[in-house]
Amino acid sequence: MQSKDKILVVGGYGQVGRVICKDLGNKFPGNVVAVGRNYDKAEQFTRTTNGKVIPLEFDVFADNNNNNILEEISVVVMCLDLNDTRFIEQCIDKGIHYVDISASYSFLSKIMSLDEKAKASGSTIILSVGLSPGLTNLLVQYSKTQFDVLHRSDIFVLLGLGEEHGKAAIEWMVDNMHTTFEVSENGYKKQVKSLEDGKATLFSENFGNRIAYRFNFAEQHFLPVTLDIKRVSHRICFDSRLVTQSLAAFRKLGILNLLKLKPLRNAAVKMFENIQFGSDAYVIKVDSSGKKDDKITEFKCSVIGRNQSEATGKVAAVITESIYIKKHPSGVYHIEQIFNSSDIIDRLSEHIKFHTYDK
Numbered sequence: 001m002q003s004k005d006k007i008l009v010v011g012g013y014g015q016v017g018r019v020i021c022k023d024l025g026n027k028f029p030g031n032v033v034a035v036g037r038n039y040d041k042a043e044q045f046t047r048t049t050n051g052k053v054i055p056l057e058f059d060v061f062a063d064n065n066n067n068n069i070l071e072e073i074s075v076v077v078m079c080l081d082l083n084d085t086r087f088i089e090q091c092i093d094k095g096i097h098y099v100d101i102s103a104s105y106s107f108l109s110k111i112m113s114l115d116e117k118a119k120a121s122g123s124t125i126i127l128s129v130g131l132s133p134g135l136t137n138l139l140v141q142y143s144k145t146q147f148d149v150l151h152r153s154d155i156f157v158l159l160g161l162g163e164e165h166g167k168a169a170i171e172w173m174v175d176n177m178h179t180t181f182e183v184s185e186n187g188y189k190k191q192v193k194s195l196e197d198g199k200a201t202l203f204s205e206n207f208g209n210r211i212a213y214r215f216n217f218a219e220q221h222f223l224p225v226t227l228d229i230k231r232v233s234h235r236i237c238f239d240s241r242l243v244t245q246s247l248a249a250f251r252k253l254g255i256l257n258l259l260k261l262k263p264l265r266n267a268a269v270k271m272f273e274n275i276q277f278g279s280d281a282y283v284i285k286v287d288s289s290g291k292k293d294d295k296i297t298e299f300k301c302s303v304i305g306r307n308q309s310e311a312t313g314k315v316a317a318v319i320t321e322s323i324y325i326k327k328h329p330s331g332v333y334h335i336e337q338i339f340n341s342s343d344i345i346d347r348l349s350e351h352i353k354f355h356t357y358d359k
């Protein structure tokens, strides 16, 4: 009988996956498997871990995979956007736990429909893991503790363009630049467009006041339900004001609709992969308002750090370690339904700076 003690990181040599593999490989040497479609790349990466991480070629979309590997797996960490839930259902059938770092609302909704199946098989499925979604969810959870009733939370993310962002992350971003999506405000549905409806916030001393624009990150759709909040919005900007303002202007003029054409979309992905200016800093910030002691009040907090891929990987590694070593309830959950913001922020204190703002 094979022992079920391995952690399978799909996309394990990508920008985020390699951070997860390295952290978990140091803790559980020989039990972490980094997979992707190219064995040479997997092997080249795992050599940098002194053999603590094992390389494997595995295409998660292929029908002819040798799924015997799943017999040895305790937890799967998914570091790419899937199209359908077939692979996740295979994991659930085998009682494997599953962690997903996707920011895609439509796909995470599909995984949520597997809740009953996961409960029946004893699998714990954790969604919204990473920086955004992930730490942003935990900042909203933390903010909620500052009120008797939390009415609204506005999430802001500032991304540095100087970092080497992974291709899968850039593709997700580019594919969402021209979308229209629905948000829920005070129980009413409202259509909003990505990169429109700018709102200003003070990010940090360094970055100052910036206007950020709507973007279809998953957490703004789930948090109203998981934390019972009437309004949650999500906006992004880049460290370069010029790039942020140009994208907002292109969106207004309809130019970003051209990204629906595959050659132009691929060219935009290439351009963002090659951008070499700006910093590798990021800021995630949550501005909230609600009622405390019968008065309407505000609370603002943020996390500041460098290298969003690394931060995403660090969060995912901490969550995966917990799922690997401890029994958690079976079923499908978002990070904020199982984990406590203060615990996770404490555990990441070497890598991130948590900050609250004076009123």
Ligand SMILES: NC(=O)c1ccc[n+]([C@@H]2O[C@H](COP(=O)([O-])OP(=O)(O)OC[C@H]3O[C@@H](n4cnc5c(N)ncnc54)[C@H](OP(=O)(O)O)[C@@H]3O)[C@@H](O)[C@H]2O)c1
Pocket: 010, 011, 012, 013, 014, 015, 016, 017, 035, 036, 037, 038, 041, 058, 059, 060, 061, 079, 080, 081, 101, 102, 103, 128, 129, 130, 131, 132, 133, 134, 165, 166, 167, 168, 169, 170, 172, 308, 309, 312
């Ligand atoms: N929650 C958050 O805060 C957050 C932050 C950043 C990124 N993300 C998400 O995380 C994901 C990964 O981002 P990243 O920056 O690490 O991207 P990346 O560097 O492009 O990594 C993706 C990895 O997946 C592998 N891969 C692609 N197709 C595969 C397949 N069919 N089967 C197995 N492996 C496959 C790729 O290797 P091969 O091409 O060689 O197979 C690559 O190693 C993206 O979906 C992104 O949206 C989330």
